[in-house]
Amino acid sequence: MNFNRGLRALGAVTLLAFVFVTFTPLANVLENRLALPEDLSPADAIVVLGAGMGSDGELSRPSLKRAVRGIELSQLGYSPLLFLLGPARNEGYPSEAEVRWPLARTMGMDPDQLLTEENGLNTREEARLSRERLFPLGIESVLLVTDGQHLIRAVELFENEGFQVYPAPANDYSTQPVGPGGRIALMKRILEEQAARIYYRSAGYL
């Protein structure tokens, strides 16, 4: 039956792809080719993009990683201003940016070095809100902190808003995994971001 033959072909291709992703360094090679390399440079501000949080007010792992990276870059003297973004998960709960603020204070940041924004629900809105908040302060160059795959899209969006952008990756996954589990996680992240780029391009955001 043709229907069964088609299903078998689809299944065989999928299993083959699974073996390639799991037992070869395919994901590592793609990561090397696609991800933006780190380009640290002194900038007017460090912008840390949101990455989600639990409804209990706990930062997600990527969110925590990005926040700590932003604070670290600030402490290293790359910029005097740290701009923390991230919305609230549910109404009546603290936003991601609000939760990141005390973390930054605990890690030695002064309140006048910190700025928060909790209205951006996606990368496009975060880029637009960053322009609205930072341009009036004379800020035109930013160190952009998010994961390496997300940076491909985020840098383009921020450049479209008029910023000079320096990518500062903060990955919560291994970019060169050696085991099958790590490779699957990395390939998932690569595919997610490629799909997001296709969506942004087709919607005219990029």
Added chain:
Amino acid sequence: MSQVLLLLLVVVTSAGAYGFGRRWLRIEAPLGRGIQRTVETVGVAVAFFVVNVGLTVVGTLALRSLGFFVSLYVATDYTLIVLSFLQAVVFQYWRYAGAAKEQV
């Protein structure tokens, strides 16, 4: 090295299951038929997954147009892979149960 160990483990348990099936369960059907049907089930799972992801994206965008924000990352949750595979297994059992009944 850990990858080789993983593969070796799967080969050993598969060989054990084959021996158990032949000797104790007295399965006479060729193993190739089972592999063929498994590959087919994976194909069904992929079809379910594509439809599930597609509908999730459409639903998410529809909700966004109504003013509710839902992240598109919900479409890439690992749970959807597991659920799609379960759907495929049920669908295949149902399909072949129907075919077996027709033969009786």
